[in-house]
Amino acid sequence: MNYDFRNIEKKWQEKWVKEKSFQAIDFHPTKPKYYVLYEFYNISGNLHMGHLKGTIPADALARFKRFQGYNVLFPIGGDAFGLPAENAAIKKGINPHDFVRNGMKTVLDQSKMLGLSFDYDRTICTSDPEYYHWTQWIFLQLLKHGKAYKKKGVVNFCPNCQTVLSNEDSQGGKCDRCGGDVVQKEREVWFLKMKEYSEKLLENVDRIQMAENLKEAQRNWIGKSEGMQVAFDLFDDKDEKVGQIEIFTTCIETIYGITFVVLAPEHELVDKLKDKIKNFDEVEKYRQKTALRSEFDRISDLKEKTGCKLEGLYVVNPVNNAKVPVFLADFVLASYGTGAVMAVPSHDQRDFDFAKAFGIPMIQVIDGDCSTCAVEKKEYLAKNSKMMNSAEFDGMPVREAKKKIAEKTIAMGVGKRQINYKMQDWSFNRQRYWGEPFPVIFCDHCGTVPLDEKDLPLILPETDDYLPNAKGDSPLSKVTDWVNCKCPKCGRPARRETDTMPNWAGSSWYWLRYCDPHNDKALADFEKLKYWGSVDCYTGGTEHITRHVLYAFFWQNFLYEIGAVPTRDPFIRKMGSGLILDDQGKKMSKSSANGVSPLEVIEKYGTDAARLHVHFLGGYEDNTPWTYDGISGITAFLDKVWSLQDMVKGDGVSKEHIFELNRLMKKVTEDLEDLKLNTCISAFMIFVKKIRDDKFITKEELRQFLILLNPLAPHITSEIFERVFGSQILDETWPKFDEKFLIEDSINLPVQVNGKLKQVISVARDISQEELLKIIYEKYPEICSEDDVKKVIHIPNKIVNLIVAK
């Protein structure tokens, strides 16, 4: 009889939910804690293949750790505020409130169909007032501690979603949500001072256990760079000093080669020295042209240098008093460093291109061929080339000169060491309806007034008019009786902030809330936070690694500093789930032609088969192309597992199987810890083949086998266990392997001649070299003759290599 997955899986799924089989216990008196986290569900529709790939290893780990005697916290929730949910709701013409309510029910029901052992009593949803109460509370703390500020500036704007976006949300000049081009717009924006945390975030990246490519992506995004900041005096055409320009450089060694200085078009000095600039009209025209160029435009004509000279101004190079012209150009970014650079065309390709376009002379200061392109840092540092045209540094190797020139500028009082970061402050508001309202009131008398903590949560008002509008004003601005309010300080009429927080707000602290999801006094009880501590293993996609995970580090660092949480690191280990690819090798999505739903696989083959199949296809962190090919091997395996119950003979562990059983325990225990499910599954297949060859399994062997397999295939194993043993598998504990049973008396030893395999012979374990050679020469004369052997390399119980003369 084959395994009847339809009825059996349903039975167990209902039982687990009804009996709350997977509840985490706060402050468990005896069991140590283990916190497994799978990333929030995005509430925008059904679960997809990525969830099958992502959730199962986390579920297997949680089930495995429970058997090992841990008190496991394995929760789930919905990331329901923000653009993804709102856009999906608008597309379907459903009010986001209703959309999210239905969406949460859908993903939770579907989770149960995947057999996921979540503690459903801890389910949270970012758009619930009980939850966003504390998101707003965290914002108030950020504001109170000077980590949130509002500023007018040129920011990323998505004309399609009609909202401001953060840098993280507009990587590559494209909107993260809709994929459309992002433009630059001047707006009043809330920023969080994430840049201040750059160094701490880098430390977090160093500490977390995570794949190297993900760590590099984060380091790259933070973009730490060490260099010098140097002050240049600025003069007008009457040689009168009118100011100073601070530049940032990582190549101080080229300072004698400066032939011009470039400011970002937005640089503040331009407006300040308006009267001194002879060609201000032209300058203004250039600024207007570049200011509103989209990031996409800037990237697309990367190599084309544009700019505008500031007539009537010049700076003086402090090391040699050379007069140097000043330009504006948009290849210099206002947001990075000081927004001003010293240009050395001989040794920087961008400066080289600009000098060519504007007919600016060049001065070579480091050895090399600068005739067709710049000799850049990477090359001259690698060669440690010699200095030239650099006064007392001429002839010095460049690496030494770098140090000496830095010291010289410091001694002169014009230079200082400086570290810059690419990462910017986090622009934190969206002109959309579906998000957390800011707990902030604007009063003409008192300015920006934070709401009192006791007035939280500030409920998002319901309205029918929630669509974004072309002007980019928040839909909340039209809910006038909500907007107009009284100033909490002076009682005069005031108005509320009408922008809302980005979808990343709610996801930047949610793992903390799971520790105490129903607390209405604090974001979570401090002692409970202490008990559950850092997330032991955080699983989920890798696409948010430079957004969500950095935001998470930032907020937890902040909360730790103000004493709101007891731990600095949110996560100890982060595993990035690979993608399921379609037959084009692209990420499988609902829209792709052959997008297969996990529900379809479950319907056809059952949950356990779907769980095993998708993870037998490849490693957790690897991208794997989806195929039904091979699933017959999985269903055949499950049928064989099912038939084990008809092969039970005897009670204890048999001597025939003790080696294989212990080997299986060891392999499964290690592989589950590392989430290497594919090799783990193959170990089960090998064991089952052995049992079928021997045509029996003892009761005890079956008991242990079922426990080992339960984390991966929970339904079939629960059912067989109940049938054979009359009790519940969840009450069992993880079997422990014993190394002593893994040692076999006789081993198969490969014999090589000159490093080439000749024969595999069976010999006693720990055989001496003498005895071994005797056996080889006497029993296997065809391998080689004793006289030819010049040298023997014998690695006991592993290999023997005979070296013979040729």
Next chain:
RNA sequence: GCUGGUGUGGCGGAAUGGCAGACGCACGGGACUUAAAAUCCCGAGGAUGAAAGUCCGUGUGGGUUCGACUCCCACCACCAGCACCA
């Protein structure tokens, strides 16, 4: 361009200094069957050979080593991230 990762049969993939291709799919042969499906057993990297065997073989070329998919150097291809970051 920079950074990181990956490269193994017809396919998905094992093996991280010691028997390359575990496990599974697809494939071939056989058993069972009136037949098919399912199931079970056997085979299988390539070349050559009747066979035993021999030679070749983990992107390419070099190196280290008794021994290299594994370590080192150079190059190629693909994937991902960043991209005028001074």
